[in-house]
Amino acid sequence: MSVTAAQGFTAAGIAAGIKENGNPDLALVVNNGPRRAAAGVFTSNRVKAAPVLWSEQVLKSGKLSAVVLNSGGANACTGPKGFQDTHATAEKAAEVLGTGAGEVAVCSTGLIGVLLPMDKLLPGVETAAGRLSEHGGEKAAIAIKTTDTVHKTSVVTRGGWTVGGMAKGAGMLAPGLATMLVVLTTDADLASDVLDRALRGATRVTFDRVDSDGCMSTNDTVLLLASGASGITPGYEEFAEAVRSVCDDLGQQLIRDAEGASKDIKVEVVGAATEDDAVEVGRSIARNNLLKCAIHGEDPNWGRVLSAIGTTKAAFEPDRLNVAINGVWVCKNGGVGEDRELVDMRYREVHVVADLAAGDATATIWTNDLTADYVHENSAYSS
Amino acid sequence: MSVTAAQGFTAAGIAAGIKENGNPDLALVVNNGPRRAAAGVFTSNRVKAAPVLWSEQVLKSGKLSAVVLNSGGANACTGPKGFQDTHATAEKAAEVLGTGAGEVAVCSTGLIGVLLPMDKLLPGVETAAGRLSEHGGEKAAIAIKTTDTVHKTSVVTRGGWTVGGMAKGAGMLAPGLATMLVVLTTDADLASDVLDRALRGATRVTFDRVDSDGCMSTNDTVLLLASGASGITPGYEEFAEAVRSVCDDLGQQLIRDAEGASKDIKVEVVGAATEDDAVEVGRSIARNNLLKCAIHGEDPNWGRVLSAIGTTKAAFEPDRLNVAINGVWVCKNGGVGEDRELVDMRYREVHVVADLAAGDATATIWTNDLTADYVHENSAYSS
Numbered sequence: 001m002s003v004t005a006a007q008g009f010t011a012a013g014i015a016a017g018i019k020e021n022g023n024p025d026l027a028l029v030v031n032n033g034p035r036r037a038a039a040g041v042f043t044s045n046r047v048k049a050a051p052v053l054w055s056e057q058v059l060k061s062g063k064l065s066a067v068v069l070n071s072g073g074a075n076a077c078t079g080p081k082g083f084q085d086t087h088a089t090a091e092k093a094a095e096v097l098g099t100g101a102g103e104v105a106v107c108s109t110g111l112i113g114v115l116l117p118m119d120k121l122l123p124g125v126e127t128a129a130g131r132l133s134e135h136g137g138e139k140a141a142i143a144i145k146t147t148d149t150v151h152k153t154s155v156v157t158r159g160g161w162t163v164g165g166m167a168k169g170a171g172m173l174a175p176g177l178a179t180m181l182v183v184l185t186t187d188a189d190l191a192s193d194v195l196d197r198a199l200r201g202a203t204r205v206t207f208d209r210v211d212s213d214g215c216m217s218t219n220d221t222v223l224l225l226a227s228g229a230s231g232i233t234p235g236y237e238e239f240a241e242a243v244r245s246v247c248d249d250l251g252q253q254l255i256r257d258a259e260g261a262s263k264d265i266k267v268e269v270v271g272a273a274t275e276d277d278a279v280e281v282g283r284s285i286a287r288n289n290l291l292k293c294a295i296h297g298e299d300p301n302w303g304r305v306l307s308a309i310g311t312t313k314a315a316f317e318p319d320r321l322n323v324a325i326n327g328v329w330v331c332k333n334g335g336v337g338e339d340r341e342l343v344d345m346r347y348r349e350v351h352v353v354a355d356l357a358a359g360d361a362t363a364t365i366w367t368n369d370l371t372a373d374y375v376h377e378n379s380a381y382s383s
Numbered sequence: 384m385s386v387t388a389a390q391g392f393t394a395a396g397i398a399a400g401i402k403e404n405g406n407p408d409l410a411l412v413v414n415n416g417p418r419r420a421a422a423g424v425f426t427s428n429r430v431k432a433a434p435v436l437w438s439e440q441v442l443k444s445g446k447l448s449a450v451v452l453n454s455g456g457a458n459a460c461t462g463p464k465g466f467q468d469t470h471a472t473a474e475k476a477a478e479v480l481g482t483g484a485g486e487v488a489v490c491s492t493g494l495i496g497v498l499l500p501m502d503k504l505l506p507g508v509e510t511a512a513g514r515l516s517e518h519g520g521e522k523a524a525i526a527i528k529t530t531d532t533v534h535k536t537s538v539v540t541r542g543g544w545t546v547g548g549m550a551k552g553a554g555m556l557a558p559g560l561a562t563m564l565v566v567l568t569t570d571a572d573l574a575s576d577v578l579d580r581a582l583r584g585a586t587r588v589t590f591d592r593v594d595s596d597g598c599m600s601t602n603d604t605v606l607l608l609a610s611g612a613s614g615i616t617p618g619y620e621e622f623a624e625a626v627r628s629v630c631d632d633l634g635q636q637l638i639r640d641a642e643g644a645s646k647d648i649k650v651e652v653v654g655a656a657t658e659d660d661a662v663e664v665g666r667s668i669a670r671n672n673l674l675k676c677a678i679h680g681e682d683p684n685w686g687r688v689l690s691a692i693g694t695t696k697a698a699f700e701p702d703r704l705n706v707a708i709n710g711v712w713v714c715k716n717g718g719v720g721e722d723r724e725l726v727d728m729r730y731r732e733v734h735v736v737a738d739l740a741a742g743d744a745t746a747t748i749w750t751n752d753l754t755a756d757y758v759h760e761n762s763a764y765s766s
Binding site for chain 1: 427429430431457459460461462463465477495496497498526537550597599600601670672673676679682684685686687689691693694695699701702704714716717718719723753754756757758759760761762763
């Protein structure tokens with residue numbers, strides 16, 4: 001049910017002709033109120049796509065009536081014309097929905113450096129508006145796919161209110177959010193500052209810790225819209241937990257669908273002096289191409305884990321480091337530990353634990369292995 | 384002629400049985416004086432192999448009589464026993480050469496986390512000492528190969544004096560030096576502080592700017608030994624240029640032999656506000672897996688260059704960035720530039736220029752493409 005699981009929302013997903021292959025490529029999500037509160041988190045890449053620049057601006061009011069999303073083109077590195085196109089998209093949606101362009105966010109995903117075919121996109125917005133439905137969440141989720149093999153949705157329902165959402169993303173997954181577009185909706189009755197706090201808290205420990213390939217996108221956007229249609233105002237902690245739960249589920253779906261991957265790798269750093277140390281070490285391990293290849297080859301090559309830890313500024317002593325792979329402590333006190341032959345790596349999920357023996361802080365980063373299929377998907381055509 | 388091109392040096396390379404396949408695996412380089420000045424630069428990885436810890440200590444005196452190098456095992460993450468083994472290796476060489484262990488550097492390369500077979504290594508040192516020759520440079524260069532497909536040597540001769548050297552390295556090439564062992568020799572008559580200054584100056588702009596796969600090794604070592612046998616003391620600038628020239632040549636040879644690579648990529652950053660900015664941007668581009676895949680596919684995907692620049696802290700404005708690939712300015716002012724169809728990427732060397740339009744500083748980082756062969760080489764067996 002995705003973005004239409006919560007009351008007060010309608011959505012649509014259509015094929016506007018932006019993608020040459022005729023697949024669905026335009027989604028519209030509308031908040032019918034009574035409240036129209038919203039918050040957003042965007043890529044930390046300094047090269048930001050036009051829709052990111054637009055939506056950041058729009059979100060400053062804390063209010064959104066609708067979101068237009070397209071696949072088939074990122075509208076990034078497209079100069080003033082690209083920004084005009086995003087603006088025109090918002091204006092078109094505002095016109096057909098009877099609202100102001102300042103309440104319409106725009107998200108785009110696809111190839112960088114190509115202008116969008118506005119002669120197809122603008123009529124598409126009108127068509128999508130004519131097909132808005134309380135059951136349109138799944139079609140919207142399908143329309144934002146690029147190299148995704150499956151569409152991703154998640155819903156949690158608590159006492160009388162719901163948080164639901166959709167995500168796209170399969171490559172260029174890295175911190176500062178993944179190459180992804182995420183729209184979350186809720187019928188909880190909450191103001192935009194509460195939404196903002198809950199959303200930032202959730203993305204910090206979920207999407208920001210998904211790092212498929214170390215490459216940060218120009219278009220990452222996560223939006224949270226609240227309609228207030230349930231008439232219920234949940235407590236902050238309960239609401240924040242629900243948002244985090246949906247973000248965590250969607251983040252896991254992104255990792256499981258990462259381009260060319262054959263393994264999902266959970267890098268858990270424990271015994272760190274600080275959470276920042278744990279994240280830095282986790283990310284360094286998750287981005288080590290040699291380790292990612294070794295895991296692809298089901299080789300518990302803990303030396304590559306230590307090499308990666310050694311490049312960080314985290315607090316640790318080399319001769320106190322411990323590493324477990326799938327439960328076997330193959331490295332103890334910086335040297336050889338349990339027999340590496342005991343490590344069973346046949347399954348898709350691989351669990352690497354790095355113990356810095358320097359404190360109590362922990363963090364978990366999710367990544368994927370590096371495969372010939374990843375190389376193929378990212379070398380055989382422009383994406 | 385490698386390390387024996389300069390007068391005053393002898394070397395040997397033998398098969399000591401450290402490698403199970405019987406290939407050469409032990410090299411010995413001896414400085415016969417009259418001077419025995421030396422300098423060294425080591426990995427900045429905080430997880431340092433035993434031979435690195437040993438050789439760093441030994442170099443503090445600025446004096447080296449010999450270097451023992453082995454392939455077939457990195458002696459990294461091997462604890463106190465590993466350090467004892469390095470010490471015993473230096474003692475053995477000192478004994479057979481009639482010098483002190485404190486004048487013997489040790490370098491090891493190969494798999495991390497495995498103890499060296501000392502029952503083979505120590506007799507091997509004795510055997511190698513018996514085969515020292517003024518023509519032994521090439522055999523020494525062959526004996527330090529791991530996954531290298533060719534051995535790497537370089538020599539420059541100036542007015543009456545010479546700088547020569549050998550290098551090994553094919554993967555785990557990244558800053559803080561590559562996974563590499565390099566021994567340079569010269570018969571110029573210079574003190575260790577001059578050698579140190581020239582070596583640091585050279586590695587900073589050569590080996591430190593070779594970044595094949597972003598993975599930093601635990602064993603990287605570059606040594607420079609001076610025998611003074613030519614009786615000539617060149618001017619500093621002339622000597623520094625010669626050292627830089629040999630380092631640059633060896634660095635290029637490392638890139639051309641990088642594991643699984645099909646392209647050598649010269650990432651040239653121009654128009655940077657500072658050299659640090661240029662290096663940061665160059666490294667970010669060089670490490671972008673998506674760009675490395677695109678270049679493998681001969682796709683001039685400049686959007687991935689901009690994405691990589693956007694993750695840095697360098698001074699730039701996104702709408703002033705320019706990118707050329709093989710001479711075609713495919714991105715101008717942050718947007719679409721010349722026709723990407725004009726880019727010819729058929730040849731092995733690919734030249735990416737990123738113009739930050741923020742100043743006059745420049746830097747060049749060399750890297751490779753990301754290929755299915757790289758994945759295969761690093762997943763099919765432990766290395």
